Amino acid sequence: MSAKVIVTIFGASGDLAQRKLYPSLFRLYKSGNLSEHFAVIGTARRPWSKEYFESVVVESISDLADSHEQAQEFASHFYYQSHDVADTEHYIKLKKLQEELNERYQAEHNKLFFLSMAPQFFGTIAKHLKSENIVDGKGFERLIVEKPFGTDLATASQLNEELLAAFDEEQIFRIDHYLGKEMIQSIFALRFANLLFENIWNKDYIDNVQITFAEKLGVEERGGYYDTSGGALRDMVQNHTLQLLSLLAMDKPSTFSKEDIRQEKIKVFQQLRKPSQKELQTLFIRGQYKSGTVNGKKYISYRSEPNVTPESMTETFAAGTFFVDSPRFQDVPFFFRTGKRLTDKGTLVNITFKQMESIFGVPLTPNVLTIFIQPTEGFSLSINGKEVGEKFQLAGNTLDYRTNATASGASPDPYEKLIYDVLHNDSTNFSHWEEVRASWELIDQIEDTWANNQAPLHFYQAGSMGPEASFELLQQQGTSWIWQPQANNDEQ
Numbered sequence: 001m002s003a004k005v006i007v008t009i010f011g012a013s014g015d016l017a018q019r020k021l022y023p024s025l026f027r028l029y030k031s032g033n034l035s036e037h038f039a040v041i042g043t044a045r046r047p048w049s050k051e052y053f054e055s056v057v058v059e060s061i062s063d064l065a066d067s068h069e070q071a072q073e074f075a076s077h078f079y080y081q082s083h084d085v086a087d088t089e090h091y092i093k094l095k096k097l098q099e100e101l102n103e104r105y106q107a108e109h110n111k112l113f114f115l116s117m118a119p120q121f122f123g124t125i126a127k128h129l130k131s132e133n134i135v136d137g138k139g140f141e142r143l144i145v146e147k148p149f150g151t152d153l154a155t156a157s158q159l160n161e162e163l164l165a166a167f168d169e170e171q172i173f174r175i176d177h178y179l180g181k182e183m184i185q186s187i188f189a190l191r192f193a194n195l196l197f198e199n200i201w202n203k204d205y206i207d208n209v210q211i212t213f214a215e216k217l218g219v220e221e222r223g224g225y226y227d228t229s230g231g232a233l234r235d236m237v238q239n240h241t242l243q244l245l246s247l248l249a250m251d252k253p254s255t256f257s258k259e260d261i262r263q264e265k266i267k268v269f270q271q272l273r274k275p276s277q278k279e280l281q282t283l284f285i286r287g288q289y290k291s292g293t294v295n296g297k298k299y300i301s302y303r304s305e306p307n308v309t310p311e312s313m314t315e316t317f318a319a320g321t322f323f324v325d326s327p328r329f330q331d332v333p334f335f336f337r338t339g340k341r342l343t344d345k346g347t348l349v350n351i352t353f354k355q356m357e358s359i360f361g362v363p364l365t366p367n368v369l370t371i372f373i374q375p376t377e378g379f380s381l382s383i384n385g386k387e388v389g390e391k392f393q394l395a396g397n398t399l400d401y402r403t404n405a406t407a408s409g410a411s412p413d414p415y416e417k418l419i420y421d422v423l424h425n426d427s428t429n430f431s432h433w434e435e436v437r438a439s440w441e442l443i444d445q446i447e448d449t450w451a452n453n454q455a456p457l458h459f460y461q462a463g464s465m466g467p468e469a470s471f472e473l474l475q476q477q478g479t480s481w482i483w484q485p486q487a488n489n490d491e492q
């Protein structure tokens with residue numbers, strides 16, 4: 001069913017809007033989820049005309065449209081208002097435009113607000129939306145917020161308070177774009193639609209879980225932001241890694257409703273073990289890339305990147321061990337690592353099952369289930385088989401299933417999926433405040449240890465898989481990273 005809604009985007013001239021939001025809205029339009037009863041108000045400081053805004057929208061969807069007429073028809077739903085977020089007058093104009101468009105498009109007063117700008121403005125925007133009666137309790141009113149949601153628990157709590165002045169928790173959709181990715185979604189299916197796995201998804205059968213988010217790219221043009229407010233732990237672990245972990249570790253929800261799934265996810269966040277002072281120094285490691293050569297190409301060090309302080313202590317790599325104190329996973333290590341300028345790009349989970357030492361005196365390797373999230377998508381399961389021949393020798397076999405649904409365009413872009421969910425009031429794939437709060441509590445502990453220099457910063461060569469310390473971390477627990485890509489190797 002096609003949605004009736006007026007969407008207001010704060011930050012409409014920005015990169016995210018052009019790269020992700022307009023194309024995603026267009027795909028929803030093409031698939032009939034948006035049709036005649038919708039309009040988009042774009043706001044930003046720049047003094048754009050409606051014509052110019054339309055041309056920006058048309059340009060952003062040029063690869064997706066079947067014809068120029070189709071692109072033009074879609075863009076005709078877009079209106080622009082030059083907006084200073086601190087100026088009350090502008091909200092009065094915005095309300096007028098909102099009401100006019102509601103009439104014209106018969107949108108039943110439904111409103112969706114998308115905050116795609118720096119978080120320091122969120123509070124001001126929310127306050128004005130309420131005080132100027134744009135949020136007026138008529139129709140549905142939903143707010144989508146981009147990350148980062150704070151840089152620690154204190155800033156996240158303040159931000160949350162500010163938003164709660166105008167919206168209830170149930171109306172706030174905090175984006176974690178990984179939750180919109182096809183393979184993250186299929187973890188539900190893998191776990192709960194296969195008794196084979198569901199019955200062994202616990203500490204009796206699983207030895208350890210390894211989560212890798214590896215990037216080949218460096219910090220690119222985001223050096224200034226990354227160096228002051230980022231770092232791998234805040235940028236990738238507080239959100240994406242812990243969200244993924246919660247889907248892997250949660251108990252089966254009693255029904256597949258958003259409420260029950262949420263409840264199980266929140267439980268995992270609350271059960272995350274708080275490390276002791278000593279564990280904070282031994283279970284988590286940080287790294288930063290030095291210069292290096294990848295496949296013949298030279299890369300500069302992080303400290304030489306534009307807008308990065310030459311003596312920066314910001315980590316571009318983080319690894320560590322989380323534990324979930326639940327009956328299901330008590331004492332099973334969840335190892336994670338994430339970094340920039342690594343050997344290869346790949347997001348994947350390796351689940352290592354417990355194994356017997358040997359059979360007939362022949363040593364056994366453990367079974368590993370791998371969930372490939374990107375760039376390839378799918379699963380593989382390594383099993384032990386017998387080598388052909390008279391003797392009893394074991395040979396490793398891999399059952400491998402990969403698709404290319406995202407690359408081929410068969411599966412939706414994360415933003416398309418997530419906006420679709422918001423239109424359908426489905427908050428399953430968004431971060432609940434309780435999750436954000438619990439994750440910052442844990443991350444703050446690690447950040448404090450690092451800020452006080454109680455754990456060393458390890459340097460690694462650009463193009464490697466991170467510092468030695470990350471390998472030693474697993475060795476100390478009697479295991480090793482399963483995914484060890486080699487330079488020059490395109491396949492995982």
Ligand code: BG6
Pocket residue numbers: 215235236
């Ligand atoms: C973002 C981080 O959330 O995720 C970036 O801020 C990172 O630093 C990006 O590069 C990775 O996302 P993807 O979808 O390209 O794997």
